[in-house]
Amino acid sequence: MSEQQSHSYVKYSTIFFALCICTVLSILFDFIDLREKNFLGLNGVVLLSLVVLSIACAKALFVMIYFMHLKFEGRWKYVLLSPTIILAMGLTIAMTPDIGIHYYVDESPQVDYLKQAQQATPESGPANNAEKSHVE
DSSP states (O other), rough: OOOOOOOOOHHHHHHHHHHHHHHHHHHHHHHOTTOOOOEEEEEEEHHHHHHHHHHHHHHHHIIIIIIIIIGOOOOHHHHHHHHHHHHHHHHHHHHHHHHOOOOOOOOOOOHHHHHHHHHHHHHSSGGGGGGGOOOO
């Protein structure tokens, strides 16, 4: 007297075609130039970024839900994902001062040397090439 459980099976070809459509959409949005346009009060680049990121999230959700079979798992998957989410948030919070302060300097000794060599050499003459000015 065992009752048969009803399993909902997914046609993987449908998910594959949905992923293909999302990929084509993201490629099409890659070729659209919206740098100087405004839509709905948003800058074109911001809108394009939001659209492309939402398509990427949709593709990731399709893969996670159907191909990784997370749709058919119980609620314990949230227990397994909670440490990952906590660590990701902690890493983001820990890196915020490094990103926000900008204490890294963009100085390069090579660029400074080239500027000094270009200023030191006259415009005419064999030593015009700044890259080879240190070679005798």
